[in-house]
Amino acid sequence: MKFIDEYRDADTAQDYARAIADLTTRPWTIMEICGGQTHSIVKYGIDELLPNKITLIHGPGCPVCVTPISLIDQAIEVAANSEVIFCSFGDMLRVPGTEKDLLSVKANGGDVRIVYSPTDCLKIAKENSDKEVVFFGVGFETTAPATAMAVYQAHQQNLKNFSMLVSHVLVPPAMKALLSSPQSRVQGFLAAGHVCTVMGYTEYEPIAAKYHIPIVVTGFEPVDILQGIYLCIKQLEENRAEVENQYARSVRRQGNQTAQNLIQEVFKIVPRQWRGIGEIDESGLGLREKYAQFDATSRFNLFHIQSQESSECISGAIMQGVKKPHECPAFGTKCTPEHPLGAPMVSSEGACAAYYRYRQQTVLMV
Numbered sequence: 001m002k003f004i005d006e007y008r009d010a011d012t013a014q015d016y017a018r019a020i021a022d023l024t025t026r027p028w029t030i031m032e033i034c035g036g037q038t039h040s041i042v043k044y045g046i047d048e049l050l051p052n053k054i055t056l057i058h059g060p061g062c063p064v065c066v067t068p069i070s071l072i073d074q075a076i077e078v079a080a081n082s083e084v085i086f087c088s089f090g091d092m093l094r095v096p097g098t099e100k101d102l103l104s105v106k107a108n109g110g111d112v113r114i115v116y117s118p119t120d121c122l123k124i125a126k127e128n129s130d131k132e133v134v135f136f137g138v139g140f141e142t143t144a145p146a147t148a149m150a151v152y153q154a155h156q157q158n159l160k161n162f163s164m165l166v167s168h169v170l171v172p173p174a175m176k177a178l179l180s181s182p183q184s185r186v187q188g189f190l191a192a193g194h195v196c197t198v199m200g201y202t203e204y205e206p207i208a209a210k211y212h213i214p215i216v217v218t219g220f221e222p223v224d225i226l227q228g229i230y231l232c233i234k235q236l237e238e239n240r241a242e243v244e245n246q247y248a249r250s251v252r253r254q255g256n257q258t259a260q261n262l263i264q265e266v267f268k269i270v271p272r273q274w275r276g277i278g279e280i281d282e283s284g285l286g287l288r289e290k291y292a293q294f295d296a297t298s299r300f301n302l303f304h305i306q307s308q309e310s311s312e313c314i315s316g317a318i319m320q321g322v323k324k325p326h327e328c329p330a331f332g333t334k335c336t337p338e339h340p341l342g343a344p345m346v347s348s349e350g351a352c353a354a355y356y357r358y359r360q361q362t363v364l365m366v
């Protein structure tokens, strides 16, 4: 299959691993931002192919994991309302809120539906004019255009029974926050290819310059990731700090202008809480005043909800690359995919889920 098979070829992967080993003269720590890349790394054992001098750490790019617990609790309250049809991507249903999750609301009779596109909710709203239809809009710049399209169309169609809980987050402010932390060990970044497909990579250029750090826009297949690591190590060894594009088959420097215009039309930049990490300035998208009638938080008056994070979950440290999942005392014992304490154990892009799925035997025996 074009653009898949050649990026999973074992011989090419081995060639890159050897080239990386030949290039590496001293220890380097690289962070892959995206949870999808984390899953590829752990699934294909890419970290185990690399020389010991190279450490890969996992970043905050799991949209489900970083959705603040306050939004999960708001979602749970709205979904339990018998007048509401609550629509969400499937991954959100098992993420623990302060006391329960959306799946338990569904089990208790709540009308909680999994959708694959936010615009599906508009159809549901038109077919159920006696109900309020609420969509849980989460994710990075990748999913924001589809969410924006749903709001834009709802506005054009003057839909009265549709609203959203919006929890979109932006990658560059999180990178800056990580690099500004005294705990940061990051010396190079693999940037998320799909985010850059939408946004391009001009936003990364001032970050690379200011923090003198290489940033390589990278895809998701094993050879993509190894190429990304190769380019990053090459820059580090040569003391360069530039933005390079490994994922040129999908990403252009300016990104997708139509998608960016749609995001701009519907959303404004706001401060946003990141679960386990805290508030990061200018790191979220919120509805502009023109579209404020679609804000479910106001429509259902959800401001009173008090949330409490699990004291046992160290997801914040994991998503900042300070710890790895098996360093969490609850990993694989008190916290499993069946009984998760934190979102990274249930999300398909969560680092804890990746280690549990592909490395459970290894890491629990260490």
Ligand code: SF4
Pocket (backbone or CB within 6 Å): 312, 313, 314, 315, 318, 325, 328, 329, 330, 331, 332, 335, 336, 340, 341, 342, 343, 344, 345, 352
């Ligand atoms: S193993 Fe569970 S409790 Fe520990 S950090 Fe991961 S999600 Fe949180």
